[in-house]
Amino acid sequence: MKQSYPVLPLxxxxxxPHMIVPLFVGRDKSVAALEAAMAADKEIFLVAQLDPAEDDPGREDLYDTGVTAEVLQMLKLPDGTVRVLVGGKVRGQLQSIDESGAYLTGEVGSVEEASVEG
Known part of the structure; x- marks a missing residue:
C-alpha cells in the first residue's frame, strides 16, 4: 500500500521506528515540508541523504528506505530555523518523489518487518 507524505531529507x-529525536531544520524546502505536515495529519517521511553536503537533494540524492514519523512539536526560532521533535513510526520504502512543489512529496510503500524469534 502506497501513501503520499511530505519528505524531510536528513x-x-x-x-x-520508536525513536524520538530533536532536529534543527533550516532549508526552505524542509521547513515547507514540516509546515505541510503540521497543517495535515502531522505525518512526514524522514530519509537520510547520501551526501550530507548536498543543499538541494533530489530523488537520486536520497536513500530508498526511511521512516514515517509524527511531528510531535515544532518551534520556529528567530533566525528562521525550526526546531522539531519527531517520533519515528514505521519503516517505509520511497517509491517515487515529486520535486515540483515548494517541498518534496514522496510516494511511500510499506516495508515487511522480519520477525525475530528469541
Missing part, C-alpha cells in the same frame, strides 16, 4: 542522522 543530513547527519538516521531515524528508526
Amino acid at each position: 543530513r547527519d542522522i538516521v531515524v528508526f
Whole structure:
C-alpha cells in the first residue's frame, strides 16, 4: 500500500521506528515540508541523504528506505530555523518523489518487518 507524505531529507542522522529525536531544520524546502505536515495529519517521511553536503537533494540524492514519523512539536526560532521533535513510526520504502512543489512529496510503500524469534 502506497501513501503520499511530505519528505524531510536528513543530513547527519538516521531515524528508526520508536525513536524520538530533536532536529534543527533550516532549508526552505524542509521547513515547507514540516509546515505541510503540521497543517495535515502531522505525518512526514524522514530519509537520510547520501551526501550530507548536498543543499538541494533530489530523488537520486536520497536513500530508498526511511521512516514515517509524527511531528510531535515544532518551534520556529528567530533566525528562521525550526526546531522539531519527531517520533519515528514505521519503516517505509520511497517509491517515487515529486520535486515540483515548494517541498518534496514522496510516494511511500510499506516495508515487511522480519520477525525475530528469541
